[in-house]
Amino acid sequence: ARIQEVSERDENHPTKNFCYISGGSDICPTPLPRSHVHSAEQLRSLGDNVQFVDVRPLSYKKSFDFAARAPADKKKHIKKFLKKVDKDATLITFCEEGTFAFMGAKALKKHGWEGPVYFYDNGGYKDLKKLFKRA
Numbered sequence: 001a002r003i004q005e006v007s008e009r010d011e012n013h014p015t016k017n018f019c020y021i022s023g024g025s026d027i028c029p030t031p032l033p034r035s036h037v038h039s040a041e042q043l044r045s046l047g048d049n050v051q052f053v054d055v056r057p058l059s060y061k062k063s064f065d066f067a068a069r070a071p072a073d074k075k076k077h078i079k080k081f082l083k084k085v086d087k088d089a090t091l092i093t094f095c096e097e098g099t100f101a102f103m104g105a106k107a108l109k110k111h112g113w114e115g116p117v118y119f120y121d122n123g124g125y126k127d128l129k130k131l132f133k134r135a
Helices: 016-022 040-044 075-084 099-110 125-134
Strands: 030-033 050-054 090-094 117-121
Touching (some): 016 030, 016 099, 040 050, 090 099, 099 117
Parallel strands (some): 030 117, 050 090, 090 117
């Protein structure tokens, strides 16, 4: 196995591993591994105003009625999206399988989100759909 060093000045900092070790911070979204999430109520209990954010490309047509769709790429689109989000919200990003959920949450932090943000990891839309059916 190869070990890759990433300095704090690197454009990829923070990495997902760094955020798992350090937990949520001003630069790191908080990980929510699928194995640790057992119900939709558990997710909703993370804040008074929990907002789910689908960071998958818009080509994925199905999503939850209650989830916002965040732009994944351009800084100005992300900033525009953030202006529409309630500043008191707790954000939970999700994607298809977990990787882009982290990248989306990290982008939201990088471009100005100051509130709590979690990323649903090692799972995605299909897993969340099962949780919400049980709720």
